[in-house]
Amino acid sequence: MTEPADAPRTPQPRRRSRDQAARRARLARDKATGPSRARAAPPPVVTGVLLARRASKSYSDLVALAPLDLAVAPGERVALVGHNGSGKSTFLRLAAGLLELTSGAIEVAGYPVGAPEARAALSFVPDNPVLYDDLSVREHLAYIASLHGVDASEEQLNELIAAIGLADRADDLPARFSRGLRQKAALAVGLVRPFQVLLVDEPFVGLDVPGREALLRLLDEAHAAGAAIVVATHEPSYVERVDRCLALRDGRLIHDGPTTPDEVVRLVGDQAYAPGA
């Protein structure tokens, strides 16, 4: 899809005036309750950029995630493995703030999940991409970047689009994409903004070989820039690239530490984890 000649120009970002910035800071200080309290308070001293304290999630009498304690250090690479229904996606969605905790707490960069600072520090790429029907890939990137206060140049956006392998589809609507292309667009959206923690759910599903290589390269770049990366995957070989592997079974953490692909298959005990499956 090409932009019509008379199409309105996409909006440009704007900085707050000094008055607005001061008012915003005052409002943040004045708010005594809820997430905005964290905005005014200085960040507490934390041992991890992503902290879970007895975090759990239940649906009625179904326990999706048993109380979980976890700390992910800045710059750490973590693989999250487990059966279907073991609680991987539930944990990632809890950390992103898309699900509400049944008990316990999760902090991102020292702020409770859901606080504006936590939202600014965490990027979540889900396994089921949800994108706007009326925005092209390039427009998506410009939009999401502006929502995070990023003033990205056209060259920077083009670089990201090319890196993810969507250069020739940048002006097309993702609503008409295949599953794999939508996954690529969602990854680009997740990477177009700053973050200290990147959560990626099943990123390899539906991706072709060049797409996988591009993804691994981009994850390495994010890691090199100091971000903590948590990837939920069914790809046993991926654990060789990480510092730490967390294995979940029936919502419980059964392993936390370095591991190998064979060990993953033994831990999870599922033929679905056999290489090539």
Place this chain on the structure above:
Amino acid sequence: MFTADPDADLEYSLAEWRRWRTRRRIAELAWIDALYHAELTGLACAVAFYALAGVIGGAALSASQMADVSRTGDAWLGLAAAVALAVGLRSGSRGGPLVLEQADVRHVLLSPVDRRRALLGPALRQIRFQLFVAACGGLAVGFLAAHRLTGSTAGWMASATAFALATVALAFGAALVASSLRLPSWAGTALAIGLVAAAAADVAGAIPASPTAPWGRIGMWPVQPAAPGIVAVAISLVVLGAGLARLGRVSLESAERRSRLVGQLRFAATLQDVRTVVVLRRQLALELPRLRPWVRVRVRGTERRPVWRRGLRGALRWPAARVGRLVLLGVVAGLALRGVWAGTTPLLALAGAALFLAGLDATEAMAQELDHPSLTDSVPVTPGSLRVRHLPVAVGAMALVAAVGVAAAVLVEPATGALELALVCAPAAALAGVAGAGASLVAVPDPVEALLMPPEVTGAYQAFRIARPLVLAIAGTLPVLAARAADGAGGPAVAVAGTATLAVAAGFGVFVAWLRSREALQKALQAAVNPRKENRP
């Protein structure tokens, strides 16, 4: 890696992008289609106005009738306000009333943009539309009612409009507050039932005034003191303001679930796909089967009568909400039929609707079978036979619903012979509820039937096809009507009711035969309509 400007005005960016998207949507709008939709909406409004005029009537009320309206009008309007408020509370306790774009939940609400300001636009758009519709409805009702009531036309129009606006603002605001407080679903339902019950008691004269009676006073301004109504308007505005102020505390989990399901729900509703509406509504309310059944029935290998055992196991996992709903529907059907017996014939429709809705829950196992046709086709049993084998459990469940109805009908006003009559009428109600729901489940558009219809009656046939399940369910209430007629004529009410129940049971037999051989009948009709096509390879 990208870096953020800490002083970037995120809310301004969001607003600008939203304006940009709106401008582009308008630029790409197909004006002919939009005008066509506007014309259809105008026609629908004209038809609704005409129908409303028929319902309200045109003859001026007598002095005694006007006195009745003045005395009880606020209670009736209070009941309407209670129903609206109940809908709002139930919606709020399930994450409503906002319906957001799913991508907005993922991208806007997960960004550091101020959530209250991000949600204010969609919330104001939604309430603006609802207030507009309420104002139009209020003006129309006020205009028509003024012809029958004493007082100025302008006064009644203003009064009805103010009532509609205040009620909508209250319901919407209450929904927002309930949502921001994360009111549990059961609490929302309990509050809703309490409010409607109190307003109904006010209408019946059992209590002096219900909590929503002041809203009724708004609609009676031309003939009643204004003070309570003014207080009600003020409360509505405060509740709406509180709801808008707490917008930022929305639950993302509920918002995402709603954004995903509500669009599908509306689409299914426009297609009159009752089963899909039921399934999506359950998902919206998180109505999941129990992990632990109420009573555990052990599986001992391969069993005889697997279909009805499967139905029984499914019923034993019904969540408490569904059991509660069935009890409530049983009570509604029982009370409505008691009202029919007392002379209010239109309550037949309410009883039939309650039985139909209960039937939709009772026939869940059969519905699941129809939801998975590839599974059904893979077993060596004809689909019709399989459907019929699901009926015993459904009839059993509806028998329990009918028993609740019997208890409600008898206890509301104990009388000699009431229990006997109710027990005779109950089986017909149970069977008709199952038949109505069953007909709805298998009521896919039938091209052969459509072919047989002359083009002039196709529209009427489609209307009949849609109404058929409800008509079947209402048929189950006929024994009450027959008994009332016999009683009025001094005949044996119970005996007549028994005969009518037998007639309904015979009708249920016909329904079972139709359910069993539906495909064969369709094939026979197809062959009769187009015999050559049948012989094609």
